Amino acid sequence: xxxxxxxxxxxxxxxxxxxxxxxxxxxxxxxxxxxxxxxxxxxxxxxxxxxxxxxxxxxxxxxxxxxxxxxxxxxxxxxxxxxxxxxxxxxxxxxxxxxxxxxxxxxxxxxxxxxxxxxxxxxxxxxxxxxxxxxxxxxxxxxxxxxxxxxxxxxxxxxxxxxxxxxxxxxxxxxxxxxxxxxxxxxxxxxxxxxxxxxxxxxxxxxxxxxxxxxxxxxxxxxxxxxxxxxxxxxxxxxxxxxxxxxxxxxxxxxxxxxxxxxxxxxxxxxxxxxxxxxxxxxxxxxxxxxxxxxxxxxxxxxxxxx
Amino acid sequence: xxxxxxxxxxxxxxxxxxxxxxxxxxxxxxxxxxxxxxxxxxxxxxxxxxxxxxxxxxxxxxxxxxxxxxxxxxxxxxxxxxxxxxxxxxxxxxxxxxxxxxxxxxxxxxxxxxxxxxxxxxxxxxxxxxxxxxxxxxxxxxxxxxxxxxxxxxxxxxxxxxxxxxxxxxxxxxxxxxxxxxxxxxxxxxxxxxxxxxxxxxxxxxxxxxxxxxxxxxxxxxxxxxxxxxxxxxxxxxxxxxxxxxxxxxxxxxxxxx
Numbered sequence: 001x002x003x004x005x006x007x008x009x010x011x012x013x014x015x016x017x018x019x020x021x022x023x024x025x026x027x028x029x030x031x032x033x034x035x036x037x038x039x040x041x042x043x044x045x046x047x048x049x050x051x052x053x054x055x056x057x058x059x060x061x062x063x064x065x066x067x068x069x070x071x072x073x074x075x076x077x078x079x080x081x082x083x084x085x086x087x088x089x090x091x092x093x094x095x096x097x098x099x100x101x102x103x104x105x106x107x108x109x110x111x112x113x114x115x116x117x118x119x120x121x122x123x124x125x126x127x128x129x130x131x132x133x134x135x136x137x138x139x140x141x142x143x144x145x146x147x148x149x150x151x152x153x154x155x156x157x158x159x160x161x162x163x164x165x166x167x168x169x170x171x172x173x174x175x176x177x178x179x180x181x182x183x184x185x186x187x188x189x190x191x192x193x194x195x196x197x198x199x200x201x202x203x204x205x206x207x208x209x210x211x212x213x214x215x216x217x218x219x220x221x222x223x224x225x226x227x228x229x230x231x232x233x234x235x236x237x238x239x240x241x242x243x244x245x246x247x248x249x250x251x252x253x254x255x256x257x258x259x260x261x262x263x264x265x266x267x268x269x270x271x272x273x274x275x276x277x278x279x280x281x282x283x284x285x286x287x288x289x290x291x292x293x294x295x296x297x298x299x300x301x302x303x304x305x306x307x
Numbered sequence: 308x309x310x311x312x313x314x315x316x317x318x319x320x321x322x323x324x325x326x327x328x329x330x331x332x333x334x335x336x337x338x339x340x341x342x343x344x345x346x347x348x349x350x351x352x353x354x355x356x357x358x359x360x361x362x363x364x365x366x367x368x369x370x371x372x373x374x375x376x377x378x379x380x381x382x383x384x385x386x387x388x389x390x391x392x393x394x395x396x397x398x399x400x401x402x403x404x405x406x407x408x409x410x411x412x413x414x415x416x417x418x419x420x421x422x423x424x425x426x427x428x429x430x431x432x433x434x435x436x437x438x439x440x441x442x443x444x445x446x447x448x449x450x451x452x453x454x455x456x457x458x459x460x461x462x463x464x465x466x467x468x469x470x471x472x473x474x475x476x477x478x479x480x481x482x483x484x485x486x487x488x489x490x491x492x493x494x495x496x497x498x499x500x501x502x503x504x505x506x507x508x509x510x511x512x513x514x515x516x517x518x519x520x521x522x523x524x525x526x527x528x529x530x531x532x533x534x535x536x537x538x539x540x541x542x543x544x545x546x547x548x549x550x551x552x553x554x555x556x557x558x559x560x561x562x563x564x565x
Contacts, residue, residue, distance in 0.1 A: 028531035032552070035308055035529070036398075048533070056547055061524045063534040065383075068353040070526065077533050077547060220353060271527040272349065272356055274311060274398070 005288050006295040007281065009043070009263050011240050012163035012188035014124050016043040016098050016263060018281045019296060020253065023244050023267035024049055024102035024127060024167075025074065029088035030095075036274040041281060044098035046127050046191075046265065047084065051103075052110045054080040064200035064209035069219030069246070070268055071200050073212035076104055081114050085121045093122050100165065104129040108142075108152050112159045119161035126162050128153070131169030131194035143169045146181035153185035163188035165242065170196050170222075170229055179233035179241075191242035191265065192233055193226045219268040220246040227259050234260025234301060248276065250283020257284075260301040309347075309401045309529065310335055317372055319391045322451040325379040326421070327388040328364070331395060334371045336363070341404035342429035343520055343556045346375060347528035348387060349396040355383035360525050360551065362425035362497075363400060365455070376424040376452075401528055402555050405429045405495055405518055413437040415491035416460070417482050417506050419498025420444060425520055426497055427452065430459035435492075437461060439485060443478030443498070447471035479505045486513050493517070496559075507559035517559035523550040538563040 007018040021044035027033060030045050039045070057077025064071045079087065081103065092099050101123040105111040111128060118126055130143030130152060142152045149166065157164050166182040168175065170193035182190050195216025200209045208214070226245020234241040243261030247253055248269040256264045269276045284296075293299060317330040336346070340363050347358040365374040379385050407429070414435040416426040423442050430438055438460040444450045446469045456463050464481050465473030474481065479502060485491070490513065496506040497520035510517035526532035530552030539548040539561045548554065548561075 026527075026532055028533070032527070032529045032531040036311060057533065057536060060534070060536040060547075062536055063524045063526050063532075065355070065357050068356065070357065072526070072532075072534055074533050077536070219356060268356075271532060272358065274527075274529075 004294055005285050007285055009296050011125070011165075011242065011263055014098055014163055017096065018043040019257065019263040019284070020277050020281050021046060021100070021242065021263055021265045022270065022277065023265035024100075024129065026267040026270050029084065030092050031088070033270065033274055037278060039092075039095040039097050042097045042277045043263065043281075044100055044124070045092065046100040046102050047088070047092075048078050049076045049102045049104045049129050050078050050081045050084050050114065051076055052081060052105060052114055054078065054083065059211035061209055061211055062215075064215065066198070066200055066217065067221060069217050069221035071198050071210060071215035071217050072195070073210045073215035075212065081117055085117070089121060089123065098124040100125045100127045102127040102129050102167070108155050111152060111156045115156050115159035115164075119159065123162060125165055125189075126160055127165040127167050127191060128156055129167050129194070131167050131171075143178070144172050146177045149178055149181040150185040153182050153187050157186035165189040165191050167194055168192040168233070169194045170225060170245075175229045176232050176236040179236045183237040183239050187239060189240045189242060190233060190237065191244065193222065193229050193245045196222055196225065218246065220248055222246045223252060227255060230256055230261050231259040231303065247280070248272070250280045250287065253280050253284055254287055254299065257296065257300050258303040260303070262296070262300055309398050312336070312397050312399060313394050314397060315394055316390055316392055319388065322376065323449055326376060326449070326451060327379070328374055328376050329387070329390070330372050330374050331397070332372050333397075333399070336373050336397075336399050337366050337368050337371045340366050340373060340400040340428075342407070342432050343405040343425055344400040344402050345555065346397045346399035347401055347525070348375075350383040350386040352386065355381075355386050357383070357526065358398065358528060359383050359387060360401070360528055362520070363428055364424040365428050365431070376421065378421045398528060402551060403553070405520075405556050407433050408493070409434055411435050411492040413439070413489060413491045415439040415441065415482070415485060415494050417441045417478055417494060417496040417498070417502075418443065419478055419502040420449070422498030422502075422520070423456075424452070426495060427455055427459060429495055430456070437489070439491065440464070441478050441481040441485060442466070443468075443481075443502070444472070445469070478502065479509060482506060482509055486515070491515060496520070503559075504564045507562070507564065510559055518556050519559050519562060520555045521550050521557055521562070522555070525551050527551070538565070
């Protein structure tokens with residue numbers, strides 16, 4: 001590793017050693033992957049979506065492979081926020097990787113309560129999931145209108161001791177207005193995109209493959225959509241943007257940063273190649289070096305559109 | 308613990324229509340694999356991105372190789388079966404394993420179709436005095452690896468759905484007959500869910516401990532993504548366990564079959 005290249009990135013006051021963060025829902029609570037990857041080499045981990053109380057999740061099948069992607073309907077299976085703090089966070093705090101608690105609720109009050117509980121914990125930031133397509137109540141409903149985003153962000157922000165990241169859904173017609181609403185209501189950062197609502201069909205059974213019928217699409221198939229939305233959102237707000245959606249290589253990561261992302265999240269690609277985060281970190285460094293850059297700020301948002 | 312490995316394919320052989328045996332050279336897997344565990348194997352390409360979980364069928368420690376048997380079901384398995392040489396990217400060995408207890412003198416495995424394969428290595432590893440394999444296939448053409456099962460178990464009985472080979476029966480009927488003549492100390496089963504449910508019910512009725520190897524669509528294969536849910540009992544309640552990490556082997560009494 002070259003000493004000249006600075007890979008650190010600052011997200012709302014939290015200094016990440018590098019811009020590669022593991023996306024919520026794809027990395028559990030880090031332990032499983034720690035057998036394959038040195039978690040110290042990863043900038044951050046956004047943990048499995050947490051709810052106020054334990055959630056069992058949806059019936060299986062919960063996954064379907066689609067062209068260049070996957071469709072999932074896990075339905076936020078998790079042990080609940082307090083169990084996470086007690087049982088899982090101490091393990092993660094053995095590493096220098098930054099920990100983002102991803103929270104999802106059925107009501108604004110639930111989000112506020114979780115933010116308050118996490119305030120006394122050692123998590124570095126809170127990512128508010130208002131965009132999960134796999135739960136019937138709450139969650140996505142808050143994330144699809146500027147008014148909904150504004151209402152929930154301003155309420156939860158009051159309870160946050162850590163920076164608040166609002167994770168946006170792509171299932172909207174105008175991402176800019178949603179991003180602006182989040183910023184206006186006090187979000188410290190926005191992350192996008194969550195999965196895109198989709199359907200996969202078993203033609204022999206004439207039934208959906210997923211027990212929950214619809215699921216969230218992720219993987220390389222969504223990358224062009226995610227890139228466009230990250231570009232639009234990053235140019236609509238002044239707060240930092242974390243970009244994600246189909247990132248499977250360091251080249252993908254560079255594209256997202258050029259589009260305006262201060263950090264990126266890797267999700268589905270972890271299932272295919274568990275050491276992909278380290279490969280991406282190394283690739284970003286080599287890219288910066290070969291282009292004569294010394295830090296990430298020299299590429300973040302530097303995409304020049306054609307005339 | 309599982310490892311990410313890039314291993315050499317020794318050969319790939321067609322056993323019957325759409326079923327292939329792949330032999331892979333791997334000192335790590337040959338030394339560490341336990342019966343019931345699986346490998347998560349990368350097919351490659353954007354049209355079959357996810358790794359495929361495939362049971363370990365057999366291990367040859369003297370050659371440092373292991374076998375997997377793959378049934379062509381879609382794009383990924385089709386791609387895998389076409390790989391005859393070169394290297395494969397695998398995560399292995401993964402999952403828990405069948406419990407082998409030296410106190411068990413009579414063991415019985417009950418396999419259906421492609422589910423028969425992980426039971427072969429189990430039979431080879433068991434030191435039981437009496438080993439029975441009850442295997443069910445669709446028809447004569449789909450009966451494979453019979454010679455290997457005969458070498459691993461003293462007693463092998465085969466049932467086919469259409470009676471074109473062995474006995475025209477369901478493999479569960481063979482089990483009921485077996486129990487009448489000699490009650491096994493433990494039953495191990497792998498195959499279609501409906502078959503394993505029936506085997507579990509027979510085992511429970513006869514008060515025989517029974518282990519089942521469950522199957523579910525997987526994402527990561529190591530317990531992080533939580534997609535391969537399997538409903539299991541938890542006291543008076545239930546929970547979703549995960550086939551890749553908590554399984555694939557469960558006690559039959561743990562599983563909620565509804």
